[in-house]
Amino acid sequence: MSDAMVDVVIVGAGPTGLALGIDLARRGVDALVVEKADGLFPGSRGKGIQPRTMEVLEDLGVLDSILALGGSYPTGMIWQDGERLGEHRMFDEDEVKAASAGSAFNVPWMVPQWRTQEILFARLEELGGRVEFGREVVGFEQDAETVTVRFASGPEVRARYLVAADGGRSVVRRALGIGMTGETVDPDPILVADVRINGLDRDNWHVFPPSGDGKVGYLAICPLAGTEDFQLVAQFPEGTSIDLSLDGVREVAAARSHLSPEDITEVRWASDFRPRAALADSFRSGRVFLAGDAAHVHSPAGGQGLNTSVQDAYNLGWKLGAVLRGSAPVSLLNTYEEERRPIAAQMLGISTGVHRGEVKRGAATVQLGLGYRESSLTEETRASVSEVRAGDRAPDGTLEGVRLFDAFRGPHWTLLALGVQAPELPEGVRVVRGSEAQESYGTGLFLVRPDGYVGWAGDEPKGLADYISRLGIR
Known part of the structure; x- marks a missing residue:
């Protein structure tokens, strides 16, 4: 039992x-x-x-x-032979910010x-x-x-x-x-460890490129925000057995950077994996x-x-x-x-x-453009659409002084009625009204799911009641 x-x-x-x-x-x-x-x-x-x-x-x-x-995220810093060669941007900040329109978060x-x-x-x-x-x-x-x-x-x-x-x-x-x-993304194993380090600033993500002959792999040491730790990442040739001990991590850091073994004062956690x-x-x-x-x-x-x-x-x-x-x-x-x-x-x-260096960290990685336009839960009833479509992530913004994400927050559905009269709806739907178009949405009716995606959109209420009934919203 x-x-x-x-x-x-x-x-x-x-x-x-x-x-x-x-x-x-x-x-x-x-x-x-x-x-x-x-x-x-x-x-x-x-x-x-x-x-x-x-x-x-x-x-x-x-x-x-x-x-x-x-x-x-700190700015990357490229090192060679104990000298700083110059900064390296870890992601395309301009592209990320452009892709983050309609969000309060842009990095x-x-x-x-x-x-x-x-x-x-x-x-x-x-x-x-x-x-x-x-x-x-x-x-x-x-x-x-x-x-x-x-x-x-x-x-x-x-x-x-x-x-x-x-x-x-x-x-x-x-x-x-x-x-x-x-598939195996890369056959070369990778060490990742949380360490305490003396002798490195916390203003940069420190990158030590591999040697030209390929005998020494790359090393990256990133200060972990909000902690005293650094994340150390090192790549090894295929088939290498990685030593996760303090001595093993010290040896790797000393061989690939200007750090001495004693600069690694503690290994708080360590693991190895093969990217797949x-x-x-x-x-x-x-x-x-x-x-x-x-x-x-x-x-x-x-x-x-x-x-x-x-x-x-x-x-x-x-x-x-x-x-x-x-x-x-x-x-x-x-x-x-x-x-x-x-x-x-x-x-x-x-x-x-x-x-593999084929895609840059930018618009593709912020995940704001993902949506469910092809989902069976998505109904777009408008003949002409120039703004947000059903299935898209519902953008943030303001409507008559109210932040939209404040209205969306919680386990309920939300109807945006923009320049259109809102019909009567079940108690489980919060209605937010605007007499005119909203910057990201234009005009119309937009039923926003509890997970922040537009489930149904229309110029008029026709079809909305059937959608609500089909999903059992009450």
Whole structure:
């Protein structure tokens, strides 16, 4: 017999699982996050938060902490033989700012992954959510109504749905027999470590290019905003066994830079990996969903993995909430894979392109231009469209002195009525009226989904009631 029953079990307390837990908690969904480890992940790995994810984190109620405990990216500094050769821009700032029109955020923000997780964890607890650590999933069974999850120790848990957010080696995905299709982005292994260093300023991202003969790989040392740590990244020839110890990291830094071994005073966390790109063949099997790295694995170049993962959670959260409340048909859950798998495939291509130097960090990496125009949830009823279309991300801005994202914030739907009379709508829809056109939208009616995308758009209310009824909005 199972000892507990919840609405949703989320496997993995990384950024994906915690973000989903927050979104479900604020919707009154009884969700349990379970984590194999005894605590949160301790490393900096995914340190870049893109503008679109900043918008998501604002809606989830953690933006103030993210801003206070992070910082902007430093300018790159190229070194050779102990001398500074000149600055290197890590991303095209002009292109990023141009692509960020209609957003309050126009540059990536740096927060070490461990700190992002601490912030999300605190918010989840604030909302009454919970994480059980030391809970290793060893199997599960599902039937027409529930999923029963088994652990290495402790009681089983039954849930209406199970979400795998347990990383690239996902136990849940493997148990489902869902394959991953992809490629090795680079056969050369990479060391990444959080270290304490004497003798380097914190104003620059220090880059030490590889030697001309190829015998010594590159080294990059980035000050981690809001901490005393640096993230050290070094590439090695294929087949190298990487020493993750303090002495090993010291040897690498001394061999590739002007630093002496003693300048590396502490290794706080270290790992090695081989960059790859892979996409799960399916994001769902019955009552089980895949999200984050369990569904797509990226090269870290370009900072797309964590961001795509958090946005998976943001897409799935409102849909699970609506179905579990009984206000939406179960078929709504089919749109999670329909919408997110193509986005993940697109972002995998960008990550790989950035890693190989084929795509620059700029408009393609901020994720503000992503949308769901081809989704079955999208209805564009206007014959002529020159501004925002149904399926697009709803831009921020102001309307008669009100910030639009303030109106969007929360688990509800929002109707923008711009120069058009708004019809009567269910209580679950917040109406924001403007007598004239708005800069980003023009005129018309725009029904904005809980995850900030325009679901329905029209010049008049015709068809809106049918859309609302189909999705069970109330």
